[in-house]
Amino acid sequence: MRSYALRRLALAVPVLFGVTVVVFLVIALVPGDPALAILGSYATPESVARLNAELGLDRSLPVRYLAWVGNALTGDLGRSYALDRPVLDEVLERLGPTLILAAAALGLSALFGLAAGVASAVRQNGWVDRAIGLALLLGVSTPSFFLGLLLVLWLSVGLGWFPTGGMGALFGGGGIADLLRHLVLPAVTLAVVATAILGRLTRAAMLDVLRQDFVRTARAKGVEEDWVISVHALKSALVAVVPVIGLQAGYVLGGAVYVETVFQWPGVGRMLVEAIGRRDILLVQGGVLAVAALYVAINVVTDLAQAALDPRIEV
Amino acid sequence: MSVLARLLRQPFAVAGLALVLGFVALALAAPFLPLLDPNATEPANRLAAPGAAGHLLGTDQLGRDILARLIFGLRVSLAVGVAATLAAALVGGIIGLVAAFYGRWVDGALMRLVDVLMAFPYLLLALAVVAALGPGLTNAALAIAIVNVPFFARAVRGQALGIVRRDYVAAARLAGFSDLRILVSEVLPNVAPLLIVTAATTIGWMILETAGLSFLGLGAQPPQADLGSMLGDGRKVVAAAPHVAAAPGVVVFVLVVGLNLLGDGLRDALDPRMKGAETGVPQPATRVERGRAASGTLGHEASGALANSVLDVRALSTAFATPRGSFPAIRDVSFALRAGEALGIVGESGSGKSVTALSLARLAPTPPGTIVSGEVRIGGDDVLDLSLDALRRLRGDRIAYVFQDPLTTLNPLMRIDAQIVEAIRPGPGEGAKALRARARALMADVGLPDPGRIARAYPHELSGGQRQRVGVAMALANAPDVLIADEPTTALDATTQGRILELFARIRRERGAALIFVSHDVGVVAHLCDRIAVMYAGEIVEEGPARAVAERPLHPYAARLIACAPQLGQPDKPLAPIPGAPPAIDARPDGCAFAPRCDHAIDACRAGPIPLEDAGDDRRVRCIRWRELLGEAA
Ligand code: SF4
Numbered sequence: 040m041r042s043y044a045l046r047r048l049a050l051a052v053p054v055l056f057g058v059t060v061v062v063f064l065v066i067a068l069v070p071g072d073p074a075l076a077i078l079g080s081y082a083t084p085e086s087v088a089r090l091n092a093e094l095g096l097d098r099s100l101p102v103r104y105l106a107w108v109g110n111a112l113t114g115d116l117g118r119s120y121a122l123d124r125p126v127l128d129e130v131l132e133r134l135g136p137t138l139i140l141a142a143a144a145l146g147l148s149a150l151f152g153l154a155a156g157v158a159s160a161v162r163q164n165g166w167v168d169r170a171i172g173l174a175l176l177l178g179v180s181t182p183s184f185f186l187g188l189l190l191v192l193w194l195s196v197g198l199g200w201f202p203t204g205g206m207g208a209l210f211g212g213g214g215i216a217d218l219l220r221h222l223v224l225p226a227v228t229l230a231v232v233a234t235a236i237l238g239r240l241t242r243a244a245m246l247d248v249l250r251q252d253f254v255r256t257a258r259a260k261g262v263e264e265d266w267v268i269s270v271h272a273l274k275s276a277l278v279a280v281v282p283v284i285g286l287q288a289g290y291v292l293g294g295a296v297y298v299e300t301v302f303q304w305p306g307v308g309r310m311l312v313e314a315i316g317r318r319d320i321l322l323v324q325g326g327v328l329a330v331a332a333l334y335v336a337i338n339v340v341t342d343l344a345q346a347a348l349d350p351r352i353e354v
Numbered sequence: 355m356s357v358l359a360r361l362l363r364q365p366f367a368v369a370g371l372a373l374v375l376g377f378v379a380l381a382l383a384a385p386f387l388p389l390l391d392p393n394a395t396e397p398a399n400r401l402a403a404p405g406a407a408g409h410l411l412g413t414d415q416l417g418r419d420i421l422a423r424l425i426f427g428l429r430v431s432l433a434v435g436v437a438a439t440l441a442a443a444l445v446g447g448i449i450g451l452v453a454a455f456y457g458r459w460v461d462g463a464l465m466r467l468v469d470v471l472m473a474f475p476y477l478l479l480a481l482a483v484v485a486a487l488g489p490g491l492t493n494a495a496l497a498i499a500i501v502n503v504p505f506f507a508r509a510v511r512g513q514a515l516g517i518v519r520r521d522y523v524a525a526a527r528l529a530g531f532s533d534l535r536i537l538v539s540e541v542l543p544n545v546a547p548l549l550i551v552t553a554a555t556t557i558g559w560m561i562l563e564t565a566g567l568s569f570l571g572l573g574a575q576p577p578q579a580d581l582g583s584m585l586g587d588g589r590k591v592v593a594a595a596p597h598v599a600a601a602p603g604v605v606v607f608v609l610v611v612g613l614n615l616l617g618d619g620l621r622d623a624l625d626p627r628m629k630g631a632e633t634g635v636p637q638p639a640t641r642v643e644r645g646r647a648a649s650g651t652l653g654h655e656a657s658g659a660l661a662n663s664v665l666d667v668r669a670l671s672t673a674f675a676t677p678r679g680s681f682p683a684i685r686d687v688s689f690a691l692r693a694g695e696a697l698g699i700v701g702e703s704g705s706g707k708s709v710t711a712l713s714l715a716r717l718a719p720t721p722p723g724t725i726v727s728g729e730v731r732i733g734g735d736d737v738l739d740l741s742l743d744a745l746r747r748l749r750g751d752r753i754a755y756v757f758q759d760p761l762t763t764l765n766p767l768m769r770i771d772a773q774i775v776e777a778i779r780p781g782p783g784e785g786a787k788a789l790r791a792r793a794r795a796l797m798a799d800v801g802l803p804d805p806g807r808i809a810r811a812y813p814h815e816l817s818g819g820q821r822q823r824v825g826v827a828m829a830l831a832n833a834p835d836v837l838i839a840d841e842p843t844t845a846l847d848a849t850t851q852g853r854i855l856e857l858f859a860r861i862r863r864e865r866g867a868a869l870i871f872v873s874h875d876v877g878v879v880a881h882l883c884d885r886i887a888v889m890y891a892g893e894i895v896e897e898g899p900a901r902a903v904a905e906r907p908l909h910p911y912a913a914r915l916i917a918c919a920p921q922l923g924q925p926d927k928p929l930a931p932i933p934g935a936p937p938a939i940d941a942r943p944d945g946c947a948f949a950p951r952c953d954h955a956i957d958a959c960r961a962g963p964i965p966l967e968d969a970g971d972d973r974r975v976r977c978i979r980w981r982e983l984l985g986e987a988a
Contacts, residue, residue, distance in 0.1 A: 053466065054469055054470060054473045055473075057466065057467070057469070057470030057473065058470060058473050058474065060470070061470060061471070061474070061479070061482075062482065065482045065483070065485065065486045066486065068483070068486035068487060069486050069487075070487070070488070160635070163634055163635055164634060173366075176366075176611065176614055176615065176618070177611060179558075179614060180558060180562075180607060180610040180611040180613075180614050181607060182562055182565060182566065182569075182585075182603065182606050182607060182610070183566075184566055184569045184570075184582075184585065185585060185599075185603035185606065185607065188585075188589055188592055188599055188603065189600075189603070191592075192592055192593070192596055196593055246635050249635040249636065250635050250636065251762065252757065252759065252762040252763045253762065253763055253764055253765040253766070254636070255636065255717060255719075255757070255763070256755075256757060256763045256764065256765075256825075256828075257765070257776070258638060258639075258717065258746075258749065259715065259717055259749055259750060259754070259755040259757075260749065260750040260754075260776060260777040260828060260831075261746050261747060261748070261749035261750030261751060261777075261779075262746075262750075262776055262777075263746065264638050264742075264746070266776075267638070271765055271768075274767055275765070275766075275767055278767070288475070289474075289475040289476050290475070290476055291475075292475040292478065293475040293476040293477030293478055294477065296477055296478075296481065296566075296570070297566055297569065297570070300570055301589070311478075311481050311485075312481075312570050312571075312572070314485070315481065315484060315485045315489065315572060316489075316571065318485075318488075320485055320486065323481070323482060323485040324482070327474070327478050327479070327481065327482045330475060330478055331473060331474045331475065331478060334473065334474070334475045335473055338473075348767065349766075349767060350766070350767065350812040350814070350815075351766060351812070351814050
């Protein structure tokens with residue numbers, strides 16, 4: 040197990056390297072003068088020259104990459120000129136709310152996705168299966184930005200059950216209850232698509248497992264059917280599904296961009312959208328890098344979880 | 355069946371096709387429809403409600419007609435989605451083809467690139483691209499296309515890898531055709547269906563995500579409008595005039611639902627493998643529908659009913675559903691067993707011997723199996739009448755199984771002792787500790803060395819023989835009345851086979867349970883069992899005392915089977931197979947099923963069903979000529 044963990048971590052290194060290269064190259068894609076683009080119309084020739092020197096635009100790309108990555112490793116992701124603060128500070132501040140939202144959505148989607156997939160597989164081709172299948176298809180087709188809008192309109196503006204946006208101040212007197220009230224709608228909105236994807240995958244994995252000989256063995260032993268499904272079949276299906284939950288994190292972190300915008304959730308997603316609007320490219324770079332690194336880490340964790348579930352993954 | 359026909363057989367896919375065609379037609383016809391100018395503002399008539407004069411769906415905050423904007427917005431969204439999909443398919447397809455075709459470092463480099471692109475959360479990479487290139491519909495579509503390239507590249511590479519290794523590609527290479535020509539004429543046609551499926555299943559996503567970027571203000575910029583940017587505009591007035599946002603939202607949703615329905619349908623129609631995965635999984639118990647099929651066609655068979663039997667099987671028939679209808683896999687199988695008696699069931703694969711064994715505790719898979727007639731009596735109860743719960747209590751307690759391949763029949767994720775404990779019916783007040791102790795005792799009983807270590811092991815850590823001993827231990831957990839072993843030694847090597855057979859022989863001596871031993875190996879069965887039943891094409895063709903049947907078979911098929919059996923102790927001796935093959939389940943003749951392969955067949959054999967006849971000496975045979983043939987042989 041330990042050697043597997045080390046090898047899995049080692050595999051993440053080249054991927055992370057590639058991620059930094061791609062994120063770095065984003066700035067090279069900027070048409071025209073990046074410094075001018077970053078500083079916008081308020082730029083004076085002096086400030087453009089200063090930023091150019093800071094970004095090292097007079098040097099070759101590989102040298103600039105090394106300098107950038109070296110700085111990034113020491114926590115220096117540059118400065119947001121629009122916000123007049125270090126990129127790292129802003130990103131870290133925004134990462135917390137996104138993590139809360141993504142974790143809630145991922146938790147909801149795991150719960151309902153697994154349940155829907157299992158219920159569907161056990162009643163394969165029955166009307167329950169068809170109904171769930173249709174619901175899941177509607178789920179994957181849902182534009183979360185539209186769904187969020189509907190929920191706000193109906194449950195917040197209309198019925199007044201939930202706040203229309205914001206996050207609620209966890210430490211500002213509202214406490215957990217207030218945070219949860221603010222969290223419900225964005226988390227549900229974000230969870231819908233993830234639930235649908237996970238539900239379809241779980242169904243397929245369960246159908247695969249239920250065909251296997253050991254399920255028949257369990258039944259031949261007179262094991263209760265609920266136990267056959269939940270322990271024998273579901274646990275095996277999880278081996279296939281758990282790494283997918285890692286990939287789900289990608290959809291959830293991406294989808295958070297819409298949901299945070301609709302619900303004014305103060306996370307990285309909304310920060311990115313605002314930063315793009317301001318042409319605050321360094322902030323975009325830092326935010327994307329942080330979230331991508333987080334995503335790579337999540338996938339390492341889910342792969343390790345898979346190895347923990349399956350004793351055959353070893354050596 | 356053509357792809358289109360298969361597509362049109364799926365109601366959901368047809369609905370999707372109709373929706374998509376409708377939307378496409380609307381988008382194409384937009385300029386010719388009697389619509390208002392989508393960009394004409396009418397400040398006096400802002401946020402008019404749906405149904406207002408001249409504005410079927412009302413107006414937005416600038417007084418523009420929503421219906422007109424909707425249809426032109428749909429046109430833009432569709433065009434952008436299609437363009438992004440084509441671009442992603444083209445680039446991804448080329449990457450996948452090139453990687454598979456050239457292999458080695460080209461493959462390595464391209465696939466690492468794909469890995470890196472996939473290491474980004476889906477939408478974030480698109481955001482980064484838009485951030486660099488600047489907001490705009492073209493850039494947004496480009497960004498969405500880029501993030502979808504990896505899906506196409508991976509899918510195409512996977513498929514193409516199999517094709518570039520084929521002979522005709524090697525031949526084309528040797529013939530000196532250019533790489534491009536080989537790729538286009540030999541490889542591309544084979545990956546095209548996959549490319550279409552991938553495009554069909556991702557286009558909905560791409561439209562959704564492009565609309566999302568526009569919604570965020572990063573896609574279509576005014577005066578250009580797509581469904582996403584209309585939704586974004588509507589959001590600003592959503593409390594006062596929800597219809598402004600609702601109209602484009604609903605259209606995006608329905609459009610994507612249509613595309614996904616169609617995409618799923620296409621995938622199922624184009625990829626028979628996916629369809630195969632949709633065949634039914636086995637239900638907890640075989641379905642029983644007695645009296646439906648023409649059961650007992652032969653009237654009451656000469657059944658071996660015994661006064662003091664523990665198992666009494668009468669006229670058992672199990673049918674299998676096939677695409678061409680339902681056909682009996684086993685037909686009118688009858689036999690009985692006394693306590694401590696061992697019956698060997700032998701036959702070629704497909705003879706119905708396993709279906710017979712599995713049907714006894716309703717473990718034959720449904721679908722496709724259904725028990726259509728008969729009775730299975732264990733101590734007075736008809737197993738086929740039991741409720742699911744009563745059946746579950748019977749299984750593993752009074753009737754227990756040992757299956758063929760112990761690697762697949764044990765749960766790979768569960769420790770051995772947990773799997774054995776699961777088989778034990780706890781007595782009153784028996785706790786977890788006591789159960790584990792019983793599990794160890796069972797393991798020692800079946801000759802597993804070092805039960806302490808093996809108890810904590812997982813199946814893959816044991817040898818084949820050890821695994822099968824675990825299987826036996828589970829079966830013996832509750833001292834069953836009937837033990838059924840379905841080819842328990844077939845998956846093992848010769849030495850291990852011998853040891854497991856010794857184990858069964860010992861169990862017989864010590865336990866006194868009735869044993870049913872299913873095997874294709876007559877030698878093994880004759881050695882181990884008191885009686886033998888030979889099955890052919892779903893029927894018992896001969897049954898009787900083991901020694902008598904093995905030494906002097908009455909049925910021509912049994913005789914051939916025994917003649918070509920390996921000698922015990924010489925398992926490697928090559929077999930002389932019986933010429934021909936048993937009839938397929940849906941092509942069994944009316945008369946004797948063995949007639950096409952039988953040297954002694956006459957017209958009468960083919961005339962009608964052959965009854966299982968009492969042949970004296972406690973023997974039964976299903977052959978109209980057995981007496982004559984016996985005389986010839988003598
Ligand atoms: S009934 Fe006829 S065809 Fe069938 S086994 Fe006997 S002799 Fe052969």
